[in-house]
Amino acid sequence: MAAASPWIRWFADTSIADVPLVGGKNASLGEMYRELAGAGVRVPNGFATTADAFRHFLRETQLDREIRRILSNLNADDVASLQQCGRAVRQAILSTDLPNDMQQAITAAYQQLCREAQTEADVAVRSSATAEDLPDASFAGQQETYLNVQGARPLVDTCRRCFASLFTDRAISYRHHRGFDDFQIALSVGVQRMVRSDLGSSGVMFSLDTETGFRDAVLINAAFGLGENVVQGAVNPDEFLVFKPTLQQGYRPILERRLGSKEWKLIYDIGGGRMTRNVPVPPEDRARFALTDDEVLTLARWACIIENHYAQKRGVDSPMDIEWARDGRTGDLWIVQARPETVQSRRELHIQEQFRLAEPGEIVVRGRSVGERIGQGTVHVIPSAHQLADFRAGEVLVTDKTDPDWEPAMKKAAAIVTNRGGRTCHAAIVSRELGLPAVVGAENATERLRDGQPVTVSCAEGDEGR
Template identity: 70%
Template structure:
């Protein structure tokens, strides 16, 4: 299949109403609009770097103005818009309809028609079959840094033949005056009469036979700039853009990708229930058909295709950043041709929300309590809102919506924008984080939950609900109005203390957002959250899958591992992805991952776990931590953990991930664990791999010098250390009042191990709860000279300020 960049010499037109993509660039927005200018820029400048763009041409903004003048439409439009109040929905509809009808009933100038047909015929010569084109609107005020104009004008797909081309072009001209477009321009302060419309006519990629979607070179929810976010579904891309399906979601880490690694941090399979394909006759000449069940559970793209798109995203972002003289994250659309297997970029524009955000002020929303969960979906933004649900099932009901309500609907499109601006939050059944509802919610600063599937059935009109997007990538709708706090932190002028302030992070979904809190890395990343929430299956049950006798266990495993013939690989991939999200979020700072430290009763609660776990009277002091890793009952399960960590470091390139061994009772046990890790490719010292030990048992303190010969550093687990020094079961409510990390005996143990570590030139930090709960305990640690303090995220800023004050006092 022939591409734009290899086929046509620059063709100059007699009147200038047509420009080929290789004739235009990013400086031609006034002539061909943002979309076309960007396509031309990529064809001219990025094809040599491997970025593929389907060929096409632009019908210029001058052609639009010529059409309005010849048909005397300019005066009619001005008269119709005079005195418009965009908040009066009925009046807005009436005026918009009048203008569109006038444009559609007018006749295009004959010479303009001839040029458009001639260009289409020239483009058709490149195709081995009758040419299908996409006809896309490209306004001269569009894809600007602070206003995306996303979806404001129309696109027509699978257009074939002269008559269909001319009709689609005229409909694009008319779409400059849809209700939503008029309202959007007015709210953004743009004069409708000063904006013109260009049209892009682009060869269709046969993604109806493959897949397509949307891609961002920045995380759309948090603004984390080192990630590429890709959404994918089968068929033409409109389903993803409009939020008609729940697409796959892939996250790729840019820094190590550009050094030759394969850092696919996350792969989440969407339902992909329908795909948009070519149809014959009428309308847009496309139709939605169901996707077979087996295809729905499969990913729409291979890993190699994901990585190719992510590399292109980096190339495109770098080019536009160089042009703009500043970082310019990009919003792109891509398509895969089912006939040739080729990938193409079909649109690229600047991202307009996260890139404009003030990073000097941080807002953290936090629920004070949780309630009954009604529905869940993909969260958009990081805010919380409360209000009355209003279920809107079709566009005819829009006038019933009241300001301050929470919009609940199947999906939104640009016609809904006038009421979206009045909502407190938005919930949709369908769509991913790049759907229309998500994009507009971000622009409006609203929390939104997309892909909630049954929201319009479960939620009722007038029902008081809370929409929480402050708990990671999963958004929760709770029953009732729940109380919440908003912490606003001014980050300007806050220095960094000598003592490193790190974070305790368990949930990979929260990692990108947490990375914006000033920090020195992660002192404790827990595997347990990832295993219990993302994997849910006991690793030995996956290894012994073929030998399992309980059919209900096998059914659950099959459900969770759909698409995996190799069941243990499911554990490796999911654990690696969870750890990698945290490792990438804080890269290049250290991220210390504690290997699994479930107790036997907790392991038994995993699917299939009861078969493998003994019943212990006191699991807290039993078969846990290091003792499991080399034991025949769990050695093979630990091997999966090691393979996952090796994947994170070696395949994804996240060398900042360090490993930590929990509950290591003896030096001899430590040696056995390190030997076991080496068997599976985790060799201490290779490529900077450091292995730490938790200091949470009195033997770790008393034999600190010997442990220091074996491990690269210590992390004090003050919870278990307090339990074992004071002889207090920390799970017992009866003796809870005795449990106190500030007890002199506990503090003496901590002071002793800090001195021992320093004497052996080993790093030592703390990752227990105490410094988060007690500022005076954090002060004690600083005074003792600890290297790092790892805190719960909500305690980082206040503890940082206290440490800075303590260090200033010591210096004085």
């Protein structure tokens, strides 16, 4: 490894105890890289910038004073105020160079990864807040991720963009509504060798059933290409459900396979001006599953290993939310993130809620149900985040897909309906966290539903939401 620096921590030297130093995401990567390789779980190598590096950046450039000045005018409940203050803070950070000692430390660590790869390494660059992915506060998705970053100079610039993403509108709103002080949280940047899932497949899995909280199942979503499409709900992914007890006895208990439409895949933008781009998936690939049964079972076993490891570390049951990738060149499976599941694992098991429709009505759209509740309101179709300021409390939010920029509006919705996405996408995870009924992957909701239309959104009738 490169010479030790106070601004850099390699995964091999990092454990879950290092959340204050490198954030939840990077501490978890280090923990798995160090502890689970012997159990066969693969995690790509990498390093993290430290929380001290972030504070050093703000202090040396006097950005800390400027940010305090800007945020002193913030009204976190006002979308316009959020947008104005967030934009001003991000612009201040993006227009300021990192201190030379930080640039040199990041460059030296990246060059070490290049030597390991025996080429100019392509890396994933992920933000990891020091309060992120804690069992009692899900900061997942609040900051940015960048894929296929190549070269030392682009990496340094991307690290600065990650630092700025601590002050996205959604991150500021989330912290203020959860009672976190902006300056008690720092940001670490994780730099990890890429898995060429742009040539293979990727997705998300949970070590429980996301809707019922059933602990003896592993739910896996999969699509072709890089994993951001599944996380963001840009595609309707394949879905697999595996039964843990008989899996651990050596059987092959895939209880359910559901073929998704998988219209798009995210790939490297080779020769283009961006790092990645979306391309259509050929019809013959859309008609097949993105994983073989053997790969599904391997991932499910890894989910059990990861869950058991964290349960031993924490001393309590620890259902996990895990991102995986399959390298299209080698066929190898990899784990690229793991965090505690934050909804079903906190559910009061002795309380049972049941919802029923008083009478059936005309079904306008169908999709995958999220939660078991029923919501009512008038439809508001929002084509893009630019129209979010027009959304009113108590309306039903209807859109193509959501990302973390939508969270301030989602908190005001009576229910959520999206054209795209599966049960592990952003819209589903946030809806569960907020206790909202949501129907994801409805395909044509923005065409079938119109502004002002009164509707009932029901997730109380099983897997299908209506």
